[in-house]
Amino acid sequence: MKQVHRLITRMGKSRFPVLILGETGTGKEVVARAIHNMEGRGPFVVIDCSSLVGPLMESELFGYVKGAFTGAHNQKLGLLDAANGGTAFFDEIGELPIDMQQKLLRVLQEKEFRAIGGTASRTSNFRIIAATNRDLSREVEEKRFRQDLFYRLNVMRLRLAPLRERPEDVPTLINHFLDRYGNGHRVPDDVMQMLVEYEWPGNVRELEHTVQQMVAMNSGPWLSLADLPSTLINRQREQDAPADACSSSSLPGLAMPGCSPASIVPLADIEKRAIMEAIQVTKGDRTMAADLLGIGRTTLYRKLKSYGV
Ligand SMILES: Nc1ncnc2c1ncn2[C@@H]1O[C@H](COP(=O)(O)OP(=O)(O)OP(=O)(O)O)[C@@H](O)[C@H]1O
Ligand SMILES: [Mg+2]
Structure with missing residues (x-):
């Protein structure tokens, strides 16, 4: 973690893209925020690529103008506008559909984009940090991820090792x-x-x-x-x-x-453990918990009382 911390400090000082790789739960978002916070200014906007699917995707990212499509009663700014002056965190970038990859690449190259239905180009000055739990180089080899976009994102890379x-x-x-x-x-x-x-x-x-x-x-x-x-x-x-x-x-x-004596757990502890888990699993429904445990409801109440619960 000290090594990661040093990298965060170094990466926080620049505005280059960062690609964060790591299995689920390794702290990719925590690290992205930490890099952003080093600079300490502007918004941090999370763009969850796994939920950016279907027709809403482009309007979420780029926004739309009034009347762009049925139901567009007012203009709406996109996530890229929201990230202006700060960081756009593209989470689960490996999930981005190939047509969106193309559109994102264009934004990164030209530094401007157009809202849906709009004619004027807009600019937004954001730093991009992307994260994925996929092996992106393999995705590139297997043609599921555009190589040119990969190069754009992979300027500075940080891999978070699994805890094991x-x-x-x-x-x-x-x-x-x-x-x-x-x-x-x-x-x-x-x-x-x-x-x-x-x-x-x-x-x-x-x-x-x-x-x-x-x-x-x-x-x-x-x-x-x-x-x-x-x-x-x-x-x-x-x-x-x-x-x-x-x-x-x-x-x-x-x-x-x-099998050492130290590993033996007293039965009473195991019993308490099972009961507390049953209560948790059933979200406090004691009748259901008693059923799961195979004991009567009165017995369950008596035991809970003896634990002071
Ligand atoms: N180094 C750390 N110190 C303290 N908390 C951490 C650290 N790394 C991760 N966490 C905690 O672990 C949880 C998971 O972290 P995070 O959401 O950043 O993971 P992730 O890599 O984005 O996972 P996923 O791929 O599933 O989205 C969070 O609750 C976060 O606060
Ligand atoms: Mg995450």
Whole structure:
């Protein structure tokens, strides 16, 4: 993250295009905003290319003039106008349809565009930052992305590694999110080790949600293995499965990697965990939660009361 931070500082000083590559949840938007904020002026406009589809796409980007089409009662400025003086962040640029790629390229080359139905050219002075979780060079090779547009965007490039390639960042991030969401919560070594070894397919976003869930389940200060979401434990188990005979347990959701005494979770914790998850999943519907848990509603109420919930 320190390396990324240095790049952000350097890139923040110029107005050249930046291309940010990284898997989902690695922080592409966070980084784009940070680069923009280094300069600290003008708007930051997010243009979500995956939602820019169909006939609305061009009018969203370029705006339209009054009477340009049925329903265009007033003129409307486009996203590119809105980005004037600041940054246009083209998120999921790999999703941009090929005809729009052509139109965007023209805007970048000529630095001007025309609103739908308009005759006068407009200019907008924005910096472009684009992000994608696709392998854009491959998209270019396979002719799904225009090479000339790729060159235009790929002036400065920043690749955000998936969390599994930088496990050393995990404790820092965990502590960062504990500061933000926790209530003096702390992570003991065994739990931290589990979190560091986990592969985080959803990257920082998944880690953030995990911390939120864990602190919601535990009044603190020490978090325990029982607070880990069962999805994480299940995936961790699959991740370890080939090498680890212990994880072939037939009890879904209960197996922990490794078989040391330290990995055994008290039954009461597991029970509490299951109950809190059921309440969460059913958004507080206790009748449904009791059904899911296979216990009576009165039993559920009694247990919740004993937890002080
Ligand atoms: N370095 C970081 N420090 C703090 N929070 C981070 C960091 N990186 C990512 N996050 C958090 O993780 C979440 C996901 O980040 P972001 O939306 O930037 O990911 P993304 O790469 O754009 O993902 P996607 O491809 O799914 O859109 C956000 O809630 C963000 O605040
Ligand atoms: Mg994003």
